[in-house]
Amino acid sequence: MALNQEWVLRWTELATRAAQTHREELTALDRAIGDADHGENLDRGFTAVSEALSQTPQEDPAQTFRTIAMTLMSKVGGAAGPLLGTAYLRLSSAAKPAMEAGDVAAMIEAASAGIQARGRATEGEKTMVDAWAPASRAAQEAAQSGADCVGVLQAAASAAANGAQNTLDMVATKGRASYLGERSAGHLDPGAVSSSYLLDAALKAADKA
Amino acid sequence: MALNQEWVLRWTELATRAAQTHREELTALDRAIGDADHGENLDRGFTAVSEALSQTPQEDPAQTFRTIAMTLMSKVGGAAGPLLGTAYLRLSSAAKPAMEAGDVAAMIEAASAGIQARGRATEGEKTMVDAWAPASRAAQEAAQSGADCVGVLQAAASAAANGAQNTLDMVATKGRASYLGERSAGHLDPGAVSSSYLLDAALKAADKA
């Protein structure tokens, strides 16, 4: 079953709820190796996204993702704002009115590539790339081996969660945490963790679809 | 017996010693109603006077008082520097190679008038004028009633000491202490006290002569 605008809206709703629920947790993670604002940033961003979507009816997934992108960019700020904004811009470009498994995998791939291009980070630098890159690979593999949309998102979400956990022992070489050098090891990267929640929301939204 | 250059030098020596001896006491008085530097200012000034006199031999009382005036003005600073500097400039103008009782009274009168002109203070404003003005009056009276030089200085010194004590209950209306208003009452004025020590030194120097 293809995913459509309904999925996009539900995903966004669940993402907004996740940002709210995990707000303190994400800020605490950022306090350890950053500037203690990641949870607040995301929550502020998605709250604004909800408002924006409720105010202006969205035509299709492409327009919706674009609105989300612009809202996140102007409300999240810091490093995460442009990174997630870019991810959503790429989702917008890759989105279709009806998205098959292959389309979903391509979208995740586009978002991940956008984040990497924007942040000039590669895997292993203890950033959100460490959630998105494995998620993208897992989604591709799942689509190629014939999984449906939910299967693709399932693969992506669980790879992202694993990826986020793997940041624990990494030494940051990008972003604010890099100034800490070795002292950044032993803490999860807040952006990787929040990204895994985002992909989990995408899955849950599709599951219900 | 007339007073001469020898008296001037001995007076200066005793004044220097008095500034040293009463340094802490005068600074403590200034701490209560001023800025806690009067003892230091005077001591620094008279130490410099000693040096100046020892370096350049002085011809006569007029030149000596002038050297003292210039040294005090450039080393004491604050309010007291120009006031005492003016007093010594006036002493210089009034001084003669040999000074009789009337001359001594006239010198004290000149110094007192100089201080009043410079500071625009009159008696009762809790300043050094409250030592000099009664001293000047007492010296005049003594001279007129036929006292000798020592007698004139005796009258001046004891009137100055009395005058200084009388500042205790006064409310200051000139100088730094005036900012305290009523709170300045209950403290001796440091400049009046130091002035009484100066006149006491003049007496002791003449007594020995």
Next chain:
Amino acid sequence: MKALINNPQDVVVEVLEGFARANSDLVSLYKDPNWVGRAAPRQGVAVVSGGGSGHEPLHAGFVGDGMLDAAVPGPMFTSPTPDAVLAAIEGADNGAGVVCIVKNYTGDVLNFEMAAELAEASGHEVRSVLVADDVAVEDSTFTAGRRGVAGTLLVEKVAGAVAASGGSLDEVEAAANAMAESVRSMGLALRGCTLPHVGEPGFELSDQEVELGVGIHGEPGRSRVDMASADELTDQLMDAILADKPLDAGDAVILLVNGMGATPGYQLDIVFRRVAQRLDDAGIVIARNLVGNYVTSLDMEGVSITIAKADENVLALWDAPVHTPAWRKGC
């Protein structure tokens, strides 16, 4: 006390050395006695000011075209002695006479007066202008009179402008006196200042206290009030100034929002904002303004507000070019 200094006894001289070196195109430092003159002397009436050190950039920071010809920095918070003032007067006078701008403190007044007499005795024509703009102090026969504070900057500016335009001794003196008559100031401190050789602040304030009507030597102020918002504290200063010198709707003023030495610029902007609201409400026109740490008290945290009514003539003097270490415009 934590400060970027070396031996506390050397602060005045090292500050002057650093300052003179950084501004050697504009000023020359003379020592023993210490005074600061222009690197390039000029013709016309000379304007000289000075007083205790610790108020930087006042006075030496305003030596240069369109403002002072010489400044005499005394020891910390202590008037310079007459020999230093005399040296500056002699160095600055080129035959047209000298106007001395003196803040109203007994020590400054007396030492400048002696210097003026000595200078006159050797043929210099000297006029003195007293600045006594601090409305926090009662102006009565019961005190040595009001203190001179940040309004000094305005007096120095107009005096320097008249002198630069070729004004006579009378004209420079008159312009300075007119500004001294009209300017009013009041300040407050959130934190007292510390004399380097003392090492302890002149007064201690808790986090809940503000010293209102503070002097520029760490003297305690008119009263100790509760810490409040920037707007409320600004209102207290404005109330006192406007009560002392009522202004009418339509009046034009020059406004100085002045930091006390360690006040971050962003806080001065917030205070300025409120002052502007107050003057707007009263219909008073801010014709010109200046915001910054200009007349300071070492590391004091706080602000003072200075207001002077200004007609077209005064505004023209204010707008005249000035080129000094601490203030430059129009050239």
Next chain:
Amino acid sequence: MKALINNPQDVVVEVLEGFARANSDLVSLYKDPNWVGRAAPRQGVAVVSGGGSGHEPLHAGFVGDGMLDAAVPGPMFTSPTPDAVLAAIEGADNGAGVVCIVKNYTGDVLNFEMAAELAEASGHEVRSVLVADDVAVEDSTFTAGRRGVAGTLLVEKVAGAVAASGGSLDEVEAAANAMAESVRSMGLALRGCTLPHVGEPGFELSDQEVELGVGIHGEPGRSRVDMASADELTDQLMDAILADKPLDAGDAVILLVNGMGATPGYQLDIVFRRVAQRLDDAGIVIARNLVGNYVTSLDMEGVSITIAKADENVLALWDAPVHTPAWRKGC
């Protein structure tokens, strides 16, 4: 935290309102999103800068003739978002293109980059110049690279001068890049700074401690060292700067001795004096200098030293007239 502020959440907006009002002859404030442009627009390449607030007078204090066309002040210590930067780019561009000067922090870099892409998408030509002058941070593949600190002022000055002289987009970009390449800085703090909405300093120092290599956001520095004399502390900064960018005898430099926000001017003069001694000893010529609180960290007490080698061309750009709220010369 004791400061002249109202509601901590309103600080950025109130500072901008006060600043814009005090300098309405030079700048205009735009809101939602916030940016500051020139009161009188001009022709030619536009120079835009920005970043988190709390570094006043940087950047908005340098909007005006000969320097910036627009500044984008973000929230306190937080990069402005792309929409704000985009608004400034669109407002400042008059068809000749825009050079953005960006301090090297991930947030600033990414937000300016997005804004540039959005601007390019709507037909603006945008170049970006990164400033990364802080030698306290290792410049390696293991970090996000050096931070941009007070050297930004020098980059903005030369870029603005080339733009004012009618330089092309390539020329403005090249001059800015050349200065960004050559400039080096390092700072220290005697007292950390306090974000108004946090209320506690970013780090606490005892009376015996100094944070060496401190960032301009209250980030801890390279190391915590013992409190020492101004000369000794200055030497530590100079040693690090000269080790990173060796200079030869005879080299001419531009020198900025910069206060961190609450540093009294007299202490900066003492530091300047020592820097001059060090450069004299090495035969390095201080061709130009600037001493003051220019690139600050709210109410931090401390100092940074910035040095850039400068040839005749760069000195001519430095000497070009500038007329902005925080810096004026030559006009």
